[in-house]
Amino acid sequence: MVNWLSLVVPFAYLTILLGSLYTFSHLYRARKLSKAASLEPWFPPHLQRNIYLTLLHLDPSESGEGGPSKVPDSVLKAALLRRATEDIHRVLQVQNAKPALQSLLQRGSVGDDLWQRFLRAEKEIQEEIKDVVAEANAFAPGWGQLIFQTANEMAQNALLRKRVEEIQAQVTAEKEWWEKKKAGIQADFMKELDEDSKATQAVPTTGRGSDDDAVLVEGGGPTAAQQQGSMKKRKKGKN
Amino acid sequence: MSQDYNYDEQGQFFPYFVLTIVGLITLPTTYSAFRKGQDLENTAPRIKSDFKPEHADLIEGQRKKQRRRERKLKRMVVAAAGWALMAGMVYLIIVTARTVPKIWDPYDVLGASRSWDEKKIKSHYRKLSLTHHPDKRQPDPAKNETADLINDEWVEMTKAFKTLTDEEVRNNYIQYGHPDGKQSFSIGIALPKFIITEGNGKYVLMLYGALLGVILPYFVGKWWYGSQKVTKEKVLVASAGNLFREYESEMTEGDLIYALSSGEEFKQILHGKSDAGLARIEQRILAEGEASPLAGGLGVKDRAKLQELDEGVRRKALGLLWAYLGRVELDDQALNDEKYEAAPTALALTDAFTSMSLAYGNTKPLLAAYHTSQNLIQAVPPRASPLLQLPRFTPAVVRAVEGETARTHLTVQDFMRIPADQRKKRTVGPGLLTEKEYNAAVQIASQLPALKVEKAFFKVVGERFVTPSSLVQFVVKARIIPPGSTNTPAVNEKDLEDVDAKEGDLDALHGRKKNDPEDAENRIQPPLAHAPFFARDHSPRWHVFLADSKQGKIAVPPFTFSTFDKPLFDEEGNPTFNVQTLKMQFGAPPHAGRYTFVMHLICDSYIGMDTKMEVTLVVEEASKAEEMEEDEEISEPEEDTLMGQMNALKKDATAKKRPRRVEDESSGSDTEGDEETESETDTDTDTDEE
Numbered sequence: 013m014v015n016w017l018s019l020v021v022p023f024a025y026l027t028i029l030l031g032s033l034y035t036f037s038h039l040y041r042a043r044k045l046s047k048a049a050s051l052e053p054w055f056p057p058h059l060q061r062n063i064y065l066t067l068l069h070l071d072p073s074e075s076g077e078g079g080p081s082k083v084p085d086s087v088l089k090a091a092l093l094r095r096a097t098e099d100i101h102r103v104l105q106v107q108n109a110k111p112a113l114q115s116l117l118q119r120g121s122v123g124d125d126l127w128q129r130f131l132r133a134e135k136e137i138q139e140e141i142k143d144v145v146a147e148a149n150a151f152a153p154g155w156g157q158l159i160f161q162t163a164n165e166m167a168q169n170a171l172l173r174k175r176v177e178e179i180q181a182q183v184t185a186e187k188e189w190w191e192k193k194k195a196g197i198q199a200d201f202m203k204e205l206d207e208d209s210k211a212t213q214a215v216p217t218t219g220r221g222s223d224d225d226a227v228l229v230e231g232g233g234p235t236a237a238q239q240q241g242s243m244k245k246r247k248k249g250k251n
Numbered sequence: 252m253s254q255d256y257n258y259d260e261q262g263q264f265f266p267y268f269v270l271t272i273v274g275l276i277t278l279p280t281t282y283s284a285f286r287k288g289q290d291l292e293n294t295a296p297r298i299k300s301d302f303k304p305e306h307a308d309l310i311e312g313q314r315k316k317q318r319r320r321e322r323k324l325k326r327m328v329v330a331a332a333g334w335a336l337m338a339g340m341v342y343l344i345i346v347t348a349r350t351v352p353k354i355w356d357p358y359d360v361l362g363a364s365r366s367w368d369e370k371k372i373k374s375h376y377r378k379l380s381l382t383h384h385p386d387k388r389q390p391d392p393a394k395n396e397t398a399d400l401i402n403d404e405w406v407e408m409t410k411a412f413k414t415l416t417d418e419e420v421r422n423n424y425i426q427y428g429h430p431d432g433k434q435s436f437s438i439g440i441a442l443p444k445f446i447i448t449e450g451n452g453k454y455v456l457m458l459y460g461a462l463l464g465v466i467l468p469y470f471v472g473k474w475w476y477g478s479q480k481v482t483k484e485k486v487l488v489a490s491a492g493n494l495f496r497e498y499e500s501e502m503t504e505g506d507l508i509y510a511l512s513s514g515e516e517f518k519q520i521l522h523g524k525s526d527a528g529l530a531r532i533e534q535r536i537l538a539e540g541e542a543s544p545l546a547g548g549l550g551v552k553d554r555a556k557l558q559e560l561d562e563g564v565r566r567k568a569l570g571l572l573w574a575y576l577g578r579v580e581l582d583d584q585a586l587n588d589e590k591y592e593a594a595p596t597a598l599a600l601t602d603a604f605t606s607m608s609l610a611y612g613n614t615k616p617l618l619a620a621y622h623t624s625q626n627l628i629q630a631v632p633p634r635a636s637p638l639l640q641l642p643r644f645t646p647a648v649v650r651a652v653e654g655e656t657a658r659t660h661l662t663v664q665d666f667m668r669i670p671a672d673q674r675k676k677r678t679v680g681p682g683l684l685t686e687k688e689y690n691a692a693v694q695i696a697s698q699l700p701a702l703k704v705e706k707a708f709f710k711v712v713g714e715r716f717v718t719p720s721s722l723v724q725f726v727v728k729a730r731i732i733p734p735g736s737t738n739t740p741a742v743n744e745k746d747l748e749d750v751d752a753k754e755g756d757l758d759a760l761h762g763r764k765k766n767d768p769e770d771a772e773n774r775i776q777p778p779l780a781h782a783p784f785f786a787r788d789h790s791p792r793w794h795v796f797l798a799d800s801k802q803g804k805i806a807v808p809p810f811t812f813s814t815f816d817k818p819l820f821d822e823e824g825n826p827t828f829n830v831q832t833l834k835m836q837f838g839a840p841p842h843a844g845r846y847t848f849v850m851h852l853i854c855d856s857y858i859g860m861d862t863k864m865e866v867t868l869v870v871e872e873a874s875k876a877e878e879m880e881e882d883e884e885i886s887e888p889e890e891d892t893l894m895g896q897m898n899a900l901k902k903d904a905t906a907k908k909r910p911r912r913v914e915d916e917s918s919g920s921d922t923e924g925d926e927e928t929e930s931e932t933d934t935d936t937d938t939d940e941e
Contacts, residue, residue, distance in 0.1 A: 109498075111610075112612075116495070116607060116610045120483040121484060121603065122488070123482065123488030123489070125488065126488075
């Protein structure tokens with residue numbers, strides 16, 4: 013006769029052990045999944061794509077009489093180009109980041125989450141590019157091969173223009189500084205001149221020397237004017 | 252022949268057992284809890300200074316907080332408990348009476364001496380039989396004797412006698428320790444009996460369950476998740492992720508400070524109280540400053556970035572960082588405290604960012620990271636004057652020294668190079684410094700360890716030329732020349748040479764031995780950084796790296812030096828002007844030619860003491876070097892093995908060579924960009940000519 017009562021204990025032990033292990037693994041995996049699902053996207057929302065898709069799906073019949081009629085193709089094409097330009101930025105970023113991120117991950121300088129987010133972003137951008145190419149081909153066959161070249165040039169141009177603007181933005185500050193400096197130098201020279209003239213009153217023979225100095229001070233004016241002039245010219249040239 | 256397990260009823264053994272186990276845990280814990288940290292920060296000398304900045308109490312409070320954090324209180328508690336337990340066990344051991352098991356000894360029983368021979372034993376036994384045989388001996392009630400006892404005694408004696416005389420019984424005795432042959436024996440378990448006594452079983456089971464089911468998983472989990480939460484650079488993984496995403500190849504110091512504010516650590520510092528004082532911080536840092544347009548030292552771009560941020564922890568952290576850098580008074584004890592607490596955190600994040608910019612390999616963000624580290628340690632905004640490092644130097648004083656319209660800043664070295672009387676005239680005055688303050692500042696300035704490079708060259712150990720793919724040493728010879736040092740002695744030419752280790756000294760040749768073995772421990776530390784506003788002790792470190800200036804890429808990643816091989820200052824604190832040697836190794840490019848690098852030598856603690864110079868690596872064809880060797884006719888067998896090892900080493904080095912990688916990357920989009928900029932400049936000149 014088996015003593016059932018004494019067998020209860022080991023069976024209870026096994027049940028509790030296996031049950032707790034199962035519960036743990038279940039909870040752990042569920043948490044991991046939910047965490048992976050809630051990972052922040054790498055890139056912010058794709059504004060250009062959203063604009064393009066909104067324009068594409070604008071239905072004139074819905075908006076009634078006062079609403080816009082069908083969006084013209086040129087606008088759609090421009091929106092697609094904008095979207096491609098933004099994609100170029102993202103592709104470049106992904107390309108540059110990949111080797112760096114890989115080595116950092118190996119060294120343990122960044123976490124696994126970041127890598128997951130990155131992989132997702134990479135996949136997303138691949139899909140995005142395919143989509144853009146398909147859309148472009150739908151507008152004009154063969155445009156798909158060219159659209160990213162165009163977009164790249166647009167991106168480069170925008171970058172350059174931004175840099176130029178940054179430099180241009182310094183103009184006022186530089187000008188102010190120069191005016192201040194000029195005034196400072198002038199004041200210094202005038203002071204020196206005053207002292208000199210006092211000295212000349214005492215010793216009249218050195219009078220000629222101080223005149224030369226005065227001429228030099230005047231010389232500062234025209235160069236400043238020239239500089240400003242060239243700056244203006246430059247501004248014109250850039251835009 | 253029975254076996255039985257005895258629990259330790261008298262408590263004789265389990266104290267030994269517990270003592271051993273507890274000792275195994277307690278001793279290492281005690282050692283680690285009370286060992287003085289061997290970090291540079293704990294052993295380095297200090298720069299003498301009696302300068303107390305405003306809110307010195309807050310900064311000191313932060314330092315104390317850090318020290319408390321480092322004090323490992325938990326370990327101390329564990330160690331103390333362990334020692335108490337051990338003391339208790341020792342007490343138990345002393346107190347418990349030991350029952351020494353009697354060893355049956357036939358000589359003792361007979362009262363015979365071990366030196367006796369068989370004959371003598373026999374006669375002794377016969378004598379005993381006369382007195383001790385039960386027939387002869389009457390039980391003596393006075394001695395509490397009974398007939399049984401006497402009988403037993405006699406049996407024992409007979410047994411003992413037989414053991415010593417009978418061959419078979421003797422064998423038994425030798426083999427089993429008893430004349431009757433194998434005896435039953437017992438095994439003691441060093442556990443107290445109450446563990447298995449009826450009724451206690453469930454408690455023991457509960458203890459066991461708690462140990463394996465709760466405490467063990469808890470600690471393993473805590474360790475695992477704790478180690479997963481921080482990266483190698485000891486910043487939170489989330490912060491590292493944020494920093495990585497903020498990375499841009501054209502980052503300035505201001506951008507980096509913006510990036511740093513994304514650190515998750517700030518959430519802990521601010522305890523989520525993001526709104527408290529945000530308006531006040533921004534009002535203060537965006538007010539008009541003495542020297543800069545904004546008091547916090549922000550640029551226009553930085554301000555725009557700050558104002559674009561959502562209200563929240565990050566915005567406040569950024570505001571606090573700028574307030575710290577601009578040394579802006581916030582008029583609120585709590586805010587000021589947070590301001591000083593933010594800086595060390597930001598420095599740790601900067602470290603993490605440095606490793607990221609190394610992974611990308613662009614020079615500009617790396618330089619920005621190093622400069623930000625300087626700025627954070629000295630509490631000086633980016634692009635501000637290095638003179639602010641000196642105590643009591645305010646933007647107003649700096650402006651008086653540098654002149655109203657100066658565009659470039661004077662470094663501390665430049666400042667100290669101004670003739671003394673003129674320097675004093677510019678600095679001392681109403682609204683500026685008093686004479687005493689000036690003297691204190693100059694005294695500090697003349698203690699700063701400014702490293703001046705005397706010579707920098709490439710060499711390959713044991714060869715005259717640098718051959719393709721060889722293991723090149725880049726040697727920097729430099730001297731610590733504190734600003735304002737007069738009568739600096741000329742450099743001894745001999746010091747500038749780098750003598751190879753003796754032939755046959757394989758360790759040195761392979762770079763295993765950096766210097767003499769006894770030197771490795773006696774490396775000289777520079778004094779701690781003079782950083783009165785930074786709420787941590789920081790030992791200055793020097794980073795040397797080679798960059799490709801055309802592509803803005805790092806050619807040879809930084810080597811960091813925190814100690815030197817010769818003393819910097821003598822006992823009276825005067826500089827010794829010893830020539831220090833800094834060495835870094837890397838693999839040479841695989842093709843012959845001239846390679847021009849820009850060497851950056853950057854101190855992470857002091858502003859304006861960086862060195863940037865061009866160095867040229869000339870790689871000669873391997874054939875040329877071989878010719879030279881043939882001329883010299885070296886063909887000893889020993890030499891051959893040495894060369895073989897060197898070659899093997901070189902091959903190793905080529906695998907992780909960087910210069911080649913950098914060259915490979917110079918294709919595609921980069922050149923495109925270049926062409927475009929050229930065409931742009933073309934059109935520019937055209938319009939100018941119009």
